[in-house]
Amino acid sequence: MAVITVNKDNFENEVIKSEKKVLADFNAAWCGPCRMLGPIIDELANENDSVKFVSINIDENPELAAQYGVASIPCLVLFDGGNEVKRSVGLIPKDEIESLIG
Amino acid sequence: MYDILIVGAGPAGLTAAIYARRASKSVLVLEALTYGGQIVNTLEIENYPAEPHISGFDFATKLYNQAKELGAEVRFERVTEIRKESSDADASHFGVITAKSEYEAKTVIIATGSANRKLGISGEEALIGRGISYCATCDGAFYRGKTVAVVGGGNTALEDALYLSDVAGKVYLIHRRDEFRGEEIAAAGLKEKANVEFILNSVVTELKEDGGKLVSVTVADAKSIAAGEPTGLREIPVDGLFVAVGRIPSNQSFAGLIETDEAGYIKAGENCKTNVSGIFVAGDNRTKEVRQLVTAASDGAIAATAAINFLNR
Numbered sequence: 001m002a003v004i005t006v007n008k009d010n011f012e013n014e015v016i017k018s019e020k021k022v023l024a025d026f027n028a029a030w031c032g033p034c035r036m037l038g039p040i041i042d043e044l045a046n047e048n049d050s051v052k053f054v055s056i057n058i059d060e061n062p063e064l065a066a067q068y069g070v071a072s073i074p075c076l077v078l079f080d081g082g083n084e085v086k087r088s089v090g091l092i093p094k095d096e097i098e099s100l101i102g
Numbered sequence: 103m104y105d106i107l108i109v110g111a112g113p114a115g116l117t118a119a120i121y122a123r124r125a126s127k128s129v130l131v132l133e134a135l136t137y138g139g140q141i142v143n144t145l146e147i148e149n150y151p152a153e154p155h156i157s158g159f160d161f162a163t164k165l166y167n168q169a170k171e172l173g174a175e176v177r178f179e180r181v182t183e184i185r186k187e188s189s190d191a192d193a194s195h196f197g198v199i200t201a202k203s204e205y206e207a208k209t210v211i212i213a214t215g216s217a218n219r220k221l222g223i224s225g226e227e228a229l230i231g232r233g234i235s236y237c238a239t240c241d242g243a244f245y246r247g248k249t250v251a252v253v254g255g256g257n258t259a260l261e262d263a264l265y266l267s268d269v270a271g272k273v274y275l276i277h278r279r280d281e282f283r284g285e286e287i288a289a290a291g292l293k294e295k296a297n298v299e300f301i302l303n304s305v306v307t308e309l310k311e312d313g314g315k316l317v318s319v320t321v322a323d324a325k326s327i328a329a330g331e332p333t334g335l336r337e338i339p340v341d342g343l344f345v346a347v348g349r350i351p352s353n354q355s356f357a358g359l360i361e362t363d364e365a366g367y368i369k370a371g372e373n374c375k376t377n378v379s380g381i382f383v384a385g386d387n388r389t390k391e392v393r394q395l396v397t398a399a400s401d402g403a404i405a406a407t408a409a410i411n412f413l414n415r
Contacts, residue, residue, distance in 0.1 A: 031240055032142035032159040040136065059243075069315060071244045071342065072231035089231030091142075093135050093178060095201075 003045045006054040007061050014054055016082040022052045023101050026068075026075040028059050033091040034074040040094050044101075051101045076100060104130045106409050107198050107207030109181045110352075112139020113162075113395055114385025115213035116169045117402025118409075123172035125410045130205060131169070132198065134180035138162025139215045140386075141395055145239045150395055161395075179203065182355055184210060186378065194380035194412070209409040212356060212368060212376075213384040213402065216349035216393075221253065225309040226345075233316020234309075238262035238344050245342045247271045251319055253306055254346035255279055260288035262344050267295040274338060276301045278324040307332060309343070319343055351387040363389050374405040382408050 006014050006024070015022045025041050027034035038055075045053035058065040058073060068077060068084065078086040078100060088100055106122045108115045111133035122129045141147070144158035153161070170176065179200035187206070188195040198205045218236040220226055226234060235241040238252070242265055250270045252263040255277040261284075263275045275292065280302045282289045292298050305327055308320035323334035351366045361369045361377040368383040370376050372390075376383050384401035386393045 028243070030145065032138075032144065032157065032162075033237075033240065035159045036136045036138060036142050036162075065244070069232060071233060071315075072235050072237075072241045075231055087231075091135060093180075 001045055001049060001052070003042055003053045003055050006056050006064075008064055011056075011061075011064060014052070015079055018052055018079070018082075020050060020052045021085075021101065022054055022079040023097075024077045024079060025053070025055045026058050026065060026070045026073050026077065027055060028057060028073055031073050037074045037091055040097065044094065044097060048101070103195070104128045104205065104207040105413055106130075106209050106211060106406065107132065107196070107205060108211045108213060109184075109198070110139065110213035110215055110385070111137040111166065111176055112213060112215050112385060112398065113141055113165060114215070114398040114402040114405070115139075115211065116165045116174075117399040118211050118213060118384055118406040119169040119174035119176075119402075120172055121403050121406035122410065123169070123174050125406075127410060127413065129174045130207070131174055131176040132179050132181050132200060132205070133176065134178070136178065137166040137176065139398075143237050143240060147395060181214075184212075184356055184359055184381070186359060196380065209380045209382070209412055211374075211382045211384055211402075211405045211409060212353070212360070212387065213398075213405070214352040215386045215398075216351045218345070219348045219350050221306060221345055221347060223306065223309060225311060228314075229309060229311060229316045229343075232314055233311070233341065234343050234345060236345050238265050238346075241342070241344075242266050242269045245270045248341040249339065250274070250342040250344060251276055251301075251306075251338060251340045252344045252346060253277070254348070255282045255284065256346065256348060257284040257288060258348075259346035260284040260292060262346050263292055263298060264288060264295070266344065267292070267298050270342075271297065273298045274301055274340065275299070276304055276306060276319075276321055278305050279303065301336075301338075304334070304336075306343070307335070310337070316340065316343060349386070353387050372404070374401055374408055380409075380412060 105127035141158040183199040185197040249272040251274040304321040310318045322332040326333040367389040382405040384405035385398040
């Protein structure tokens with residue numbers, strides 16, 4: 001599945017009410033490490049059907065970043081049943097993301 | 103068996119790959135994270151010859167594509183060990199072990215760069231991304247109008263403080279000495295900023311958090327810490343702390359085989375040759391004076407040429 005772009009309007013439906021676990025990638029266009037991480041997230045999204053992958057731009061959605069206390073990007077937050085269960089800050093390799101969602 | 107195995111896909115490693123491929127050598131690049139190395143953290147590169155303005159991301163991507171187009175093979179695996187399989191100089195042979203596999207090569211170029219040095223105080227790890235950052239240009243935007251501190255005294259610390267002074271409401275610059283190692287011009291620029299306050303001869307001794315977020319740092323007189331009796335304690339409320347206390351060379355995996363200096367940098371001169379025949383070093387993890395993008399690329403060219411000559415000897 002492709003990565004879904006999430007904003008404050010669809011966050012509730014796509015993340016909080018999601019049946020599947022959700023990996024939220026908080027990022028920004030000007031953030032180099034985020035741009036490095038993007039293609040890895042795309043790859044994982046295509047390989048995994050059991051987890052939903054969403055992208056949240058922190059410039060366009062500062063309230064979501066503030067709500068989840070995101071103060072460094074890239075920041076990956078794993079949601080299960082609408083609750084944050086795991087978090088990783090900074091650029092990490094694919095296998096570490098796999099163990100984060102695994 | 104590869105002719106040249108390169109550890110690290112930053113500017114040094116990828117430049118080495120370009121030179122090696124243009125000499126028709128078989129090349130494998132192993133990278134633990136993603137290509138580009140630390141340059142991807144740089145918003146805009148303004149000191150690379152003939153590229154007056156380019157983002158670190160674009161630079162890294164162009165370099166990566168250039169190496170790939172020339173036929174370099176790149177795999178994303180962390181190297182955990184290098185073994186010297188043959189002590190015969192005429193049959194140079196190394197085993198390179200990763201978490202996933204094992205590779206063989208006639209020569210190796212180590213271009214693993216360096217990682218951020220941490221403060222090494224209690225609570226630091228848990229507050230990364232929740233008030234503590236190692237990259238001002240990445241995370242400065244989260245502190246618009248807020249109070250932040252920068253700790254360190256080199257160029258990075260000065261540049262970070264200058265950058266943050268335009269974003270944050272207030273910037274403290276905490277440094278353990280009373281003078282800066284960084285460029286004069288950057289320090290002078292900071293002194294003119296009304297919202298920058300210098301806290302000199304001081305070290306950070308404690309981090310306080312509330313609800314999982316950093317709320318203050320406590321500093322103490324640097325000399326008193328060295329004497330073992332902290333004095334001059336001062337708690338400074340901050341929303342963010344930017345740590346810029348230098349970098350650590352990423353050579354830990356090779357320490358048994360290759361000679362390093364006390365700080366962990368692989369000992370090699372400008373010819374990039376290590377104490378092990380057939381192993382070369384390129385970039386920030388080598389003992390050298392100037393650690394810049396252009397010198398990393400230069401090392402890549404020199405190390406690859408040395409490896410090519412070694413193979414053709």
